[in-house]
Amino acid sequence: MGRHAAGVDKHRENGGSGLVQRVLAGSLATAFVLTVIGLVLLWPRGGAPAPEAGFRESQSVAAEGISAVVVSTSPAECNHLPATDSRLTRAQPGFVEGGSCSVSEVRITVGPDEGRMTTLQNAGSPGDPHLAEGDKILLARSESPDGASTYTFLDVDRAVPLWVWIASTVLGVIAAAAWRGARALVGLVFTLAVIGMFLVPALVRGGPPVMLAVVAGAAILFPVIFLVHGANWKAASALGGTLVSLVASAVLAWAAIGTTHVRGLGDDSNLLIQLYLPTVSVAGLMLAGFIIGTLGALNDATVAQASTVAELVEANPAARPKGLFASAMRVGQDHIASMVYTLVLAYIGAALPMTLLLSVVDRPLMQVLTSDVVATELVRSAVGALGLTLAVPATTLIAASTLSKRQAITST
Structure with missing residues (x-):
């Protein structure tokens, strides 16, 4: 009789476990199909709109x-520069006559004037x-109309040191996280590809920002989570x-922007969008930014919660879902x-120059x-924080129900 009861309990346990896992698998499969459909329907088509006149200039x-x-740099009076090639007009004219400047002789290394010299002055x-x-x-x-070239300082060529820093970061991640770190870097490349090839071009062409952000986020999550964390129920729960x-964050972002009427015009980039790309909605762009901006924090929290539940199950295979949920939520x-406060500090840090001016x-x-300008960052922080307060219990509940080895065991 005792053996029969144990067999019934084991049958209930396996049946319960299989049911929860089937529900999760079916839900994820449905979401994947919807994501693919969204990618097909929303994929950017046609040419991108040209910016308004004056943008490039x-x-x-x-x-x-x-x-x-730079060949040499020396002090000189402003606008009293040494003679240079007649085809090259001096850069950055208009400094106060007689003022103190530095003068740099510069050799051009590419383009139609390769090998020629020009002069830059710096006040x-x-x-x-x-x-x-x-x-x-x-x-x-x-x-100029007569064919003469005018050169002005644009930027420092920082390609080499930048790539050195990127390579150092890649090596550091791989050294610290080994194979999982390498997979995370592959996932990062895929993430940037989705944003660069799908989300940005579709937004430029006037696509629906909320749908685009949700579809792009889902398209990133499906391969990246399983690639980095493995094809297992822990990753599926996360x-x-x-x-x-x-999805909840998308709704929250839409409601927050609509009720607070933030316009994002404290950001110079948004002002340029409104001026030179009037067909793109700044409010819609903010919506997409809010949603995508919360994605990393949400993924961080959900993976941590799913991992916590998995470790609790390993430590105590007899733990029930209710106990697992309560224990993991204390960590959550x-x-x-x-x-x-990490989110708030990150967003306020991005708006620090304008905050100083205010x-x-x-x-x-x-x-x-x-x-x-400040309200935009506060609303962004609020949306991210509310998204986290939903992500942690939702993931913990899913993981506790899916990973527990005693889902359906009842007292006898």
């Missing part, structure tokens, strides 16, 4: 950089580059919790508490906090 981000190298104003012999820089080139909280509460004006504190 007035914005350095649109200029093509011409590589050059030492805040933000001006400090050029020294051997520095590699980028110049912006324009051409994926389920992330998808639920991603710490995670929520730490991530909330701090020196004579405005009441409440007006500063509710100004568009």
Whole structure:
């Protein structure tokens, strides 16, 4: 009789476990199919709209950089420069006559004027580059009606040191996290590819921002979570919790922007979008940014919760879902508490320059906090924090129900 009861309990346990796992698998399969359909329907088609007139001429981000190298730098009076090749007009004219400048002789290394020399003058104003012999820089080139070239300083050529830092980061991640770190880097490349090939082009063409952000987020999550964390129920639980909280965050972002009426115009990039790409909705762009911006934090929290439940099950295979949920939520509460101020600090840090400007004006504190630039970051933080408060319990519940080895055991 005891053996029969044990067999019945084991049958119930396996049946319960299989039922929960089948529900999760079916839900994920449905979400995957919907994601593929969304990718097909929303995939960017046709040509991208051209920016309004004046964009390429007035914005350095649109200029093509011409590589050059600094041959020498010396002090000189502004606008009293040594003679250079007659085909090359001096850069950055208009400094105060007789002022103190530094003058850099620059050799152009690519383009139609390769090998020729031009002169850059620097008045030492805040933000001006400090050029020294051997520095590699980028110049912006324009051409006058008579065919003469005019070169102005565009940026420092930082390609080599930047790639050194990236390579060091890659090696550090692989050294610390081994094969899983390498898989995470592959997932990062895939993430950037989805954003660059699908999300950004579709937004430029005026696609629906909320749907685009949700579909892009799901398209990233499905392969990346299983690639990095393995094809197992722990990863499946994390994926389920992330998808639920991603959709919830999309709804929260839509409601938050609609009720607070933030416009995002404290951000220079949004102003440029409104000015030069009027067919793109700045509000929609903010919505997509809010959703995608929360995705990393949500994935971090859900993977941590699923891993916590998995470790609890390994430590105590007899633990029931209710006990697993309660124990893992104690860890999740710490995670929520730490991530909330992490999100706020990250978003406020991004808006710190404008926050500094607002701090020196004579405005009441409440007006500063509710100004568009600060309110945008506060709303962004609120959406991220609310998304986390949903992601942690949702993932913990899914993982506890899926990973427990005693889902359906009843007292006898």
